[in-house]
Amino acid sequence: MNRKDILRRLEERLARGEIGEKTYLEIKARYDSEPEEPEEPGRSAEPISDLGATISAAVADATADATRAAGEAARAVGDAMRAMDFSGTGTQLSDEAIKIVGSGVVTGNPVKTVEFRSAGSARVQGSLIAEVARVAGSCNFEGDVHVEEFRSAGSVRIAGNLTAEEVEASGSLQVSGGIRAEGLSSSGSLQVSGDVEAEEFRSSGSVRIDGGLKAEEVHIDLGGTSKIGAIRGEEIRVKATGGFFRIRGELTADRIEGEEIELEATSAAYVKGEDVVIGPHCRIEVVEAGNLRVHQSSEVRERRGAS
Structure with missing residues (x-):
């Protein structure tokens, strides 16, 4: 078989558009990798029909590889689909989305x-x-939730941990584990059994965090009874809602530590910061601060200078 003739015919078929450039390059690379056999004296050129059959076979081999790869990809998608079970009249599934409208259950390990x-x-x-x-609406996650963006409006329960870049919850959000996020915004009721770590934490309503809250910026607008084990951050602000004589909400914490701290309607055992403002309706056991201001309606039992 004359390699030059085969490659010349391939180039002609490529020029006529009968084969693609990728197929041509794959076949050419295959022949280039094989040692060229010396042409025997007196041997006649291979008939055109045999040469065409050889080229067709080479094209078929090259395209078969692509077909097998596509089939394997399709089987992988199918396996992922079969790994999940769906029920409910409102469950919709596509390659890139799961949508539940009305009522539905999705099962997988993981989904x-x-x-x-x-x-x-x-x-x-x-x-x-x-x-x-x-x-x-309502949604019950019976495991961990790991996403880039989490948004909820209604009642959500998560049995494990919630990990996301952005969390925005309106209504009720209950997490049996902890939360890790860059930004967390809650409006309504937030209950977390573990720790919460975020770059920025904002909440309005009631908050209960059994573990600790750690964030660079903490902004809490009290709208109900709130309790947090410990708060650590750079800038911490807790604001009461309602009028001066009829405030709504109160925060209870064991420790609050930061650089700039401003508190209202807060009861804490220990507060430490560089610039600390104890606003109205606070009861603090010990405050350690470089600069301290205390509202006349609040009580601080022990005041210490910054150590």
Whole structure:
């Protein structure tokens, strides 16, 4: 077989558009990697029909590899789909999204998707791994939730940990584990059994964190009874709502430590900061501060200078 003739015919078929450039390069590379056999004296050129058959076979071999790769990818997607079970009249599934409208249950170990959306009543049996999770209504996650963006409006329960870049919750959010996020915003009721770590933490309503809260910026607008084990941050501000004589909400904490601290309607055993303002309706056992101001309606039992 004359390699030059085969490659010349391939170039002609490429010019006519009968084969693609990728197929041509794959076949050419295959022949270039093989040692060229010396042409026997007196041997006639291979018939054109045999040469065409050889080229067709080479093209078929090259395209078969691509077909097998596509088939393997399709099987992988199918395996991922079969690894999850779905029930409920409102459950919709596509390659990149799980949507529950009305009522539905998704089961997997874990449940993996690009986007998870639910509107109504939903339950996820297993951990969820996604880029985006958006919930409207009620949803019960029976494992961990690991996403880039988490937004909820309604009532959400998470049996494990919540890890996200951005968390925005309106209504009720209950987490049996802890929360790690860059930004966390809660409006309504937030209950966390573990620790909360964030770059920025903002809440309005009631907050209960059994562990500790650690964030660079902490802004809490009290709208109900709140309790946090310990608060650590750079800038910490706790504001009461309602009028001076009829405030709504109170925060109870064991320790509050930061650089700039401003508190209202707060009871704490220990507060430490560089610039500390104890606003109205506070009861503090010990305050250690470089600069300290205390409202006349508040009580500080022991005052210490910055150590």
